Amino acid sequence: MQSKIPAVITPLLIDLLRLKFCLNLNGIHGVAHWARVRSNGLRLARDNGANTRIIEYFAFLHDVCRRNNGRDPDHGARAARFSRHLRDRHLDLDDEEFLILVAAIGGHTHGVAHHDITVQTCWDADRLDLARVGIEPEPMRLCTAAARDPLVIASARENAQVWRRQYLSGEKSQ
Numbered sequence: 062m063q064s065k066i067p068a069v070i071t072p073l074l075i076d077l078l079r080l081k082f083c084l085n086l087n088g089i090h091g092v093a094h095w096a097r098v099r100s101n102g103l104r105l106a107r108d109n110g111a112n113t114r115i116i117e118y119f120a121f122l123h124d125v126c127r128r129n130n131g132r133d134p135d136h137g138a139r140a141a142r143f144s145r146h147l148r149d150r151h152l153d154l155d156d157e158e159f160l161i162l163v164a165a166i167g168g169h170t171h172g173v174a175h176h177d178i179t180v181q182t183c184w185d186a187d188r189l190d191l192a193r194v195g196i197e198p199e200p201m202r203l204c205t206a207a208a209r210d211p212l213v214i215a216s217a218r219e220n221a222q223v224w225r226r227q228y229l230s231g232e233k234s235q
């Protein structure tokens with residue numbers, strides 16, 4: 062039986078994000094990363110009650126305005142501004158939820174602390190995927206107790222490393 066709950070991330074929104082993203086969609090900040098951040102975040106939300114709709118939008122938007130795969134300190138601010146353009150037609154959030162999304166996206170690179178559990182969960186979901194670039198997620202840099210669970214870190218690391226091995230082997234064969 063098909064779910065009657067409409068998808069948060071619609072095919073039209075994905076099409077828009079694919080057009081907006083100027084880097085390799087199959088690269089380290091591309092769609093597979095977005096999907097793992099979503100999965101990480103939804104897993105954390107089961108424990109801590111974070112807002113899953115905001116997590117899903119964060120996962121697919123937070124890196125979409127990157128201009129390179131290295132140091133790009135303003136990409137979060139650009140993505141937060143881009144989110145405002147999408148808001149009316151593509152983001153099904155009330156005013157309070159939208160402000161939380163913007164805070165999560167805008168602060169995800171440099172943020173170390175935030176009072177809102179959903180913002181914290183978004184940041185942790187992203188940081189739990191660092192093993193895709195060969196960086197070990199550090200518990201000290203994670204905001205939520207759910208993310209600091211060693212089993213959660215190990216599971217996210219494994220998922221990221223599986224992708225990394227495939228990505229690096231593909232690079233070598235090109």
Ligand SMILES: [Fe+2]
Nearest residue numbers: 094123124187
């Ligand atoms: Fe990211």
